[in-house]
Amino acid sequence: MLGAQLLVAENAFFYVIAAVMAYGAIRVVTTNNIVHAALYLVVVLAGGAAQYLLLGQEFVAWVQVIVYIGAVIVLFLFGIMLTRAPMKAEEKLTNDLRGAALIPTGLLAAILATLCLDAFSDKTVDLVSPIRTKAVTSAIFRGYLVPFEVVGVLLLGALIGAVVLARRD
């Protein structure tokens, strides 16, 4: 744990990515162009994958790239097209609660920040022990086999449900 907080390159990497993610997150919830919101969501999720890589958790990082950026964003773009959303940034896409919503958001942020600073301010992450994909898969197929199968059934249910809902009769 020697000099765990002195890893200059890792810290620089973290803060650059974190700043990009924060900017992207703010743009996702404030931009008036719905397609831009989807693309800023890509920025945030890609930044998240980069942070996972920094933490040495490779498998979930690449799953995030494939599932979120590859599939979920495409679904969102289909949703935007199918609901004939305004593609141009003409009308406002936020409601009149813009100011009032800042109060609960700020309250939530204050609570979360206080909790984190109170409970974990001296804890450090050891970056030298990345978790191998082999360990993840053995954990899933040994200790978490039943939840894994349940999630499989849930995905099947969601698939059938989505088809039934979106079908035109």
Add this chain to the structure above:
Amino acid sequence: MYLNQFLLLSAFLFCAGFYGVLTRKHSVLVLMSIELMLAAVNLNFVAFGAFRADVVGQVFALFVLTIAAAEVGVGLAIVLLIYRNLKSSNPDDLDTLKG
């Protein structure tokens, strides 16, 4: 690196998603904000997994990812159905149950 760096980033993303859920006027954008919140939760899981040098964080992050994908699929189907029936995708227009 401090664990708090990741936790505070995740808290920020969660709050941004929360703000989006409260203020967005298009159902697809509300779903995007929910995705933002789920991504923040995932970052927390992965950070704690790295902190404890344990594989469980990653396993749970994978489960959250799967549920998020299913949620987007069903959510967009519902948004589509609402759009077809009401010709509107503003969640504020769904006030049929209002007395």
